[in-house]
Amino acid sequence: MRRKLTPYLLALPGWAWLALFFVVPLAGMISLSLTSGNVITGFTQTFNVGNYVEAITTYSEQLVRSLLYGLGATLICVAIGYPAAYWIAFHGGKHKSTYLLLILLPFFVSFVLRTISWKFTLSDNGVVLGTLKTIGLLPADFSVLNTAPAVVLGLAYNFLPFMVLPIYAVLERMDHRVVEAAHDLYASKLQAFLRVVLPISLPGVFAGGLMTFIPTTADYVNASVLGGPGNTMIGSIIKTQYLVNNDYPIAAAITFVLMAVLLIGIFSYARALGTERVMEVQAK
Amino acid sequence: MRTNTLLRGMTQARYGRRDMLKLSAMAAAGLGLSACGVSGQKQEAVAADDFWQGKKETGSLRFANWPLYIDSKRTQLKQFTKETGIKVDYREDVQDIAAFAGKLQPQLANGDSTGYDMFVLTNGIELARFLALGYLAPLDHGRMPNFTDNVGDAYRNNSYDPGNKHTAPYASGITGIAYNPKYVDREITSIADLWDPKFKGKVGMMSDPQEIANFGLLLNGVNPAESTESDWQAAAEKLKQQRDDGIVRSYYAQDFVQPLTNGDVWLSMAWSGDIYQQNAEAGTDLKFVVPEEGATIWTDVMCVPTTSEAPVDALKLIDFLYRPEIAAGLTEYITYITPVPEAQEVLREQAQQASGGKREDLERLVESPLVFPAEEDYARLHNYVALEPGQEKSFTSKFHAVTQA
Numbered sequence: 001m002r003r004k005l006t007p008y009l010l011a012l013p014g015w016a017w018l019a020l021f022f023v024v025p026l027a028g029m030i031s032l033s034l035t036s037g038n039v040i041t042g043f044t045q046t047f048n049v050g051n052y053v054e055a056i057t058t059y060s061e062q063l064v065r066s067l068l069y070g071l072g073a074t075l076i077c078v079a080i081g082y083p084a085a086y087w088i089a090f091h092g093g094k095h096k097s098t099y100l101l102l103i104l105l106p107f108f109v110s111f112v113l114r115t116i117s118w119k120f121t122l123s124d125n126g127v128v129l130g131t132l133k134t135i136g137l138l139p140a141d142f143s144v145l146n147t148a149p150a151v152v153l154g155l156a157y158n159f160l161p162f163m164v165l166p167i168y169a170v171l172e173r174m175d176h177r178v179v180e181a182a183h184d185l186y187a188s189k190l191q192a193f194l195r196v197v198l199p200i201s202l203p204g205v206f207a208g209g210l211m212t213f214i215p216t217t218a219d220y221v222n223a224s225v226l227g228g229p230g231n232t233m234i235g236s237i238i239k240t241q242y243l244v245n246n247d248y249p250i251a252a253a254i255t256f257v258l259m260a261v262l263l264i265g266i267f268s269y270a271r272a273l274g275t276e277r278v279m280e281v282q283a284k
Numbered sequence: 285m286r287t288n289t290l291l292r293g294m295t296q297a298r299y300g301r302r303d304m305l306k307l308s309a310m311a312a313a314g315l316g317l318s319a320c321g322v323s324g325q326k327q328e329a330v331a332a333d334d335f336w337q338g339k340k341e342t343g344s345l346r347f348a349n350w351p352l353y354i355d356s357k358r359t360q361l362k363q364f365t366k367e368t369g370i371k372v373d374y375r376e377d378v379q380d381i382a383a384f385a386g387k388l389q390p391q392l393a394n395g396d397s398t399g400y401d402m403f404v405l406t407n408g409i410e411l412a413r414f415l416a417l418g419y420l421a422p423l424d425h426g427r428m429p430n431f432t433d434n435v436g437d438a439y440r441n442n443s444y445d446p447g448n449k450h451t452a453p454y455a456s457g458i459t460g461i462a463y464n465p466k467y468v469d470r471e472i473t474s475i476a477d478l479w480d481p482k483f484k485g486k487v488g489m490m491s492d493p494q495e496i497a498n499f500g501l502l503l504n505g506v507n508p509a510e511s512t513e514s515d516w517q518a519a520a521e522k523l524k525q526q527r528d529d530g531i532v533r534s535y536y537a538q539d540f541v542q543p544l545t546n547g548d549v550w551l552s553m554a555w556s557g558d559i560y561q562q563n564a565e566a567g568t569d570l571k572f573v574v575p576e577e578g579a580t581i582w583t584d585v586m587c588v589p590t591t592s593e594a595p596v597d598a599l600k601l602i603d604f605l606y607r608p609e610i611a612a613g614l615t616e617y618i619t620y621i622t623p624v625p626e627a628q629e630v631l632r633e634q635a636q637q638a639s640g641g642k643r644e645d646l647e648r649l650v651e652s653p654l655v656f657p658a659e660e661d662y663a664r665l666h667n668y669v670a671l672e673p674g675q676e677k678s679f680t681s682k683f684h685a686v687t688q689a
Contacts, residue, residue: 038674038677039389039413039417040326040413040416040673041326061689062688119542120546123547123548124547124548125548126546141485143485145548146533146534227534228532228533228534229532229533229535229687229689230527230689232688236688237688239383240382240684240688242386243382243383243385243387244382244383244386244680245677245680246386246389246413247677
């Protein structure tokens with residue numbers, strides 16, 4: 001009897017935590033998203049699906065934009081993070097942990113502060129653009145700050161470690177003899193990478209992708225600090241609806257629309273990468 | 285073997301009849317939950333006498349204000365503590381009125397302490413909402429002799445809280461246009477200059493709906509105080525056109541000074557005191573103008589939440605700040621408009637007694653129309669659009685559609 005209960009007892013704190021701080025608030029938010037009214041008279045439950053219609057019709061542009069920015073930032077993170085993780089894992093030698101620390105070092109500075117310092121870096125007459133303009137590599141009216149690229153670059157910069165670490169963890173654990181075996185079977189360096197190393201590291205890329213795509217899509221700091229007119233992301237809209245307008249039902253409805261879109265995206269992504277199978281293989 | 289069982293036990297779902305029963309019970313609970321909404325967040329209004337009856341001094345108080353709204357040594361607060369023995373825990377927590385008010389709202393609705401015994405809000409939508417919801421304690425003017433004696437008429441006959449029943453002015457400021465003459469080679473005189481295609485991509489606007497609305501309305505020749513819904517729509521269209529023509533670089537919440545100094549924007553909607561401070565501290569030569577179409581005047585007010593744990597102490601501090609010499613000291617640092625006209629005289633005397641650079645600084649301050657506007661200046665300054673209950677959503681959504689595209 002006791003043995004039968006053990007797994008449940010062990011899982012209990014986790015479940016209780018999830019139930020209390022995730023399931024209950026989530027149920028409350030779903031309920032809230034279907035109410036109507038305003039903050040002064042109160043919100044009454046009317047099962048008002050119109051909130052969802054309003055959320056989708058009014059803010060589809062910002063929603064799509066957020067997904068694109070999130071995707072862009074994630075791709076940049078893979079492009080920069082994969083080689084970095086690969087190099088640290090295979091060529092880092094005894095300084096591996098130092099390199100990892102260097103990747104993590106910016107995290108010791110507050111997120112908002114890091115983003116604001118980008119404003120100075122990207123300023124029209126700042127260190128980067130100012131210098132390039134002086135030596136004539138850029139036209140005088142060229143600017144990056146307050147544009148979409150500034151937002152995407154800021155996002156990629158802020159979330160890069162979330163991509164590097166999972167990829168590194170997988171590559172680090174990899175048995176190097178499989179690469180040697182590939183070479184023994186006359187695989188070129190590129191073939192060995194594409195057909196052996198890359199498939200093994202896919203779960204890391206998958207995890208890194210999730211850990212960058214989800215928070216970057218929902219982020220509102222980068223867009224409000226580095227963006228300009230026409231760069232508003234859905235996170236800012238939710239914040240405004242909740243804190244400024246106190247329009248809780250609409251804010252909740254947008255949140256669930258975003259959540260649904262992200263979940264659909266993630267499931268198709270998992271399908272595409274076939275990661276479930278990869279993970280099963282790993283588990284064995 | 286055993287670990288495998290354990291793993292399976294933790295990860296695999298095993299549904300039996302009982303589980304289904306449990307699930308349906310949970311679903312029923314969920315439905316029950318969704319059937320109730322969120323009740324109205326209004327608190328019952330209390331009469332001043334009832335509120336203050338039996339309230340006692342506690343010897344300490346917590347005060348939230350905007351950053352840079354008192355010198356870093358907290359000179360005036362130290363003097364207050366020295367005289368009254370009341371300790372002040374001063375926090376620069378008001379960085380964004382909407383976010384600050386939004387954070388306090390649930391606590392105030394529940395009647396819980398917010399962690400502040402008094403705070404500063406601007407006379408905008410959030411203040412109107414807090415007043416309508418009855419979150420702010422009625423002020424006992426019998427305990428505010430300095431307020432009664434020293435506060436200028438313009439601050440008593442205000443539209444947001446006539447008679448100062450619940451709020452007391454801390455400082456006022458003008459929202460006008462600031463420009464950097466390093467990049468702008470002509471004199472800027474009107475709001476229409478912010479629409480000039482010559483400054484494409486170099487114009488800063490404000491993201492706050494009430495701030496940006498006033499500029500759109502004034503450009504259209506509409507007095508914000510008399511504006512109607514159709515005027516708001518027309519103003520929003522005008523602002524959208526400015527954005528779609530690529531003229532606007534960014535919509536700023538409050539951080540327009542740095543881009544102006546760097547040259548990322550050349551001209552921008554701006555608050556008078558911020559420009560005055562930047563010129564005084566960084567030696568920049570930014571210009572500030574009250575455009576010919578008119579500009580906005582706003583007031584930051586101190587208020588005591590009904591859930592304050594030290595309302596008596598808070599009221600004491602509020603009244604203390606209306607002593608002319610205290611108000612003068614505050615003005616010297618914050619360079620916004622003080623509600624105490626007599627402070628100008630105090631500063632003028634101090635200027636005469638001072639010498640050298642200090643004297644020049646004080647004289648410039650005393651003569652500045654940005655800090656001590658003349659009567660005729662006030663005629664060109666407008667309040668924010670006063671919104672009737674229920675108009676808020678229609679108003680803000682029109683202007684958020686401009687700034688949050």
